[in-house]
Amino acid sequence: MKKLLILMMGIFVLILGACSSNTSEANDQEEASSGSASGKAEVLFWHAMSGELETALNKLVDEFNASHDNIEVTAIFQGTYEEALTKLNTVAGTEDAPTIMQTFEVGTKYMIDTGHIQPVQKYIDEEDYDTSQWEENISNYYSVNGEQYSMPFNSSTPVLIYNKDAFEAAGLDPEKAPMTYSELQEAAAKLTTDDQYGFSILNYGWFFEELVAVQGGLFVNGENGREGQATEAVFNSEEGVNVFNLIHAMYEDGTFYNAGQNWDDMRAAFQSGRIAMYLDSSAGVKSMIDNSPFEVGVSYLPVPDDTERQGVIIGGASLWMASAAEEAEQQAAWEFMEYLATPDVQANWHVDTGYFAINPAAYEEEVVKEQWEQYPQLKVTVDQLKETKATTATQGALISVFPEARQKVVNAMESLYQGADPQEALDRAVEETNQALEVNAKKSGN
Amino acid sequence: MNLAQREPSPFKTYDEPERRRWMSSPFLAGMLFLLPSLVLFGVFLFYPMMRTIYLSLYLIDTQGEPLVFVGVENFINLFQSSSFQTSAKATGLFVLYTVPIGLILALVLALLANEKVKGIGFFRTMFSSTMGMSVAASSVIWMFMYNPSIGIMNRLLSGIGMSEVQWLLDPQFALMSVAAATIWMNTGFTFLILLGGLQNIDQQLYESARVAGVSDWYKLRKITLPMLSPTLFFVTVVSLINSFQTFGQIDILTKGGPMESTNVIVYSIYKDAFINYNVGSASAQAVLLFFCILIVTVLQFKLTERKVHYQ
Known part of the structure; x- marks a missing residue:
């Protein structure tokens, strides 16, 4: 009995000792390596x-x-x-x-x-x-x-990716991607069939920010937080409502597909022919071209009709x-x-x-x-960035509660598919983002 | 009181009386044996718990350092936030969806697998096999099955002529879909424990029942379930706590969406603490969850333990 007790204590001491000696050894090693390297x-x-x-x-x-x-x-x-x-x-x-x-x-x-x-x-x-x-x-x-x-x-940056084969099948010019909202809606209507939807946007705040910025809209006040601390979100402006109206209208028409929040799901939907056009990151373009069983086209983000294109945020x-x-x-x-x-x-x-x-x-x-030469589509992504005008809108917002703000925007996007009013959904997201900004301001003592 | 006086002391080789008294005090010896687990619990459970309670009373900066004592303000903010109410509701519904159905399913499977027929080992292995799957791996499998464009679920639905469902994207279905996956994941464990309980029941009871010539239904109600009640009680408590703490499948399948319909409290804690850096609010939620689970478990002991039949 006593031996067992001593044995157990011994083991326990050993374990503790091993833990601490490990760390000190590691430290020694670190010191040794930075020291021995002599400069x-x-x-x-x-x-x-x-x-x-x-x-x-x-x-x-x-x-x-x-x-x-x-x-x-x-x-x-x-x-x-x-x-x-x-x-x-x-x-x-x-x-x-x-x-x-x-x-x-x-x-x-x-x-x-x-x-x-x-x-x-x-x-x-x-x-x-x-x-x-x-x-x-x-x-x-x-x-x-x-x-x-x-x-x-x-x-x-974000780009519009589309299925050229589907464009041809729908009688559209595969070399001419839609550049404005009305062109997008028209194309999507023609592309929509029994098992194919015209267009989709991932439920992810980044795409909303980009679609607002490309119209020159700001995300938060204080010139997107670039000139002084941002205190209020302003993305329920006309530009933001334009985006939400587009999604709302297309979803009601049955030409917009709700792809969820998962990038891979959305890409799988495109590759399987479920959706004919969607927004993706330029970093995903190459593998999309490689892995799609059809011709893939790449184009700029669409803007509302009669709106001057401002460019994209990186x-x-x-x-x-x-x-x-x-x-x-x-x-x-x-x-x-x-x-x-x-x-x-x-x-x-x-x-x-x-x-x-x-x-x-x-x-x-x-x-x-x-x-x-092999992938001319990649050049489109670079051109879109080069043509971007340097404004505070395309510079991107500067706030520390960005992840939270994105969640609020995603909630608002998702509520659109449940028939919410675009303006109300955005107003709510703005209000919730403002609360997060307020809490954060309290934390940083401003 | 002194064990050494009544029984031969296990430590009698030591001569010094001081040492002997110290070593032979049963309380101290007991504590010594408990020391390893106490230290581990202390470092990994008790200290973090106390720290969480402490943090929940402070305004915390984004790097997790407490700034100002704010009392119960974090809690008041939570009770006023609609997001937290949605979370609480989602958690409650999730527990309701998963625990009763999961238990009944596992019990039925265990009763079936308890029969002594040829090849039963195969079925027992099959029924308990989900226990060998990690939450992450099984979630990914379910994710593919639920995928609206390439998943098997929608193919089955369209096969029988029904319209497709966006399982994880429709707020009406998302929580149920995650719950279904969870039931499948948890069945293996519950099944195994229940089967073990069934095998422990004294066969003589069944023999007497056979002599008395009672029906199977009567045997189930009067012998099997009462004798199984300690095991059933155990798995109910454990499943309930598990269900309250669900995280992995939510993270992989829905990330709390759509429209926060699957944002159960543990996921909400994770999001607040590690994505939004609101450690104060996250700690407050953790404290609330702790007391919620505590109350439910105490209630379970109070209300159902009387009905549990220990041999």
């Missing part, structure tokens, strides 16, 4: 790229490490953007925080508010880095009051630098970021993933030209 700067890079995207990213990191003797970048996948951000929360501002953090576009305000980040503007100024080589419409999103906070990295993510990292590490991180922005790296990244090149010089590279 080799370590850059910890957290990202949210999974699947093929991760493979492409790791390729870039390996090439960088091979060509830079004094820097070692370690890329670690941390789950989705949301998950990665949650993990960052627990270590932000400490030594364990990553030097570089990839965060999605709607997390921009959130990252700024954490106070644990070093705007890359510092290094741009120090090195006189020429930011004009970047695609202005992309870098604009991540610059606030003229200061570049994070380094744009993977960017995408989605995707950017890279943030931690302020807690040591000077040498930050310098190394900046070098890595600079490397990522070079034309040939961006060209490969664009070809491998379908994300935009943040450096338009990449489009002159041979790999890109070859790719575009």
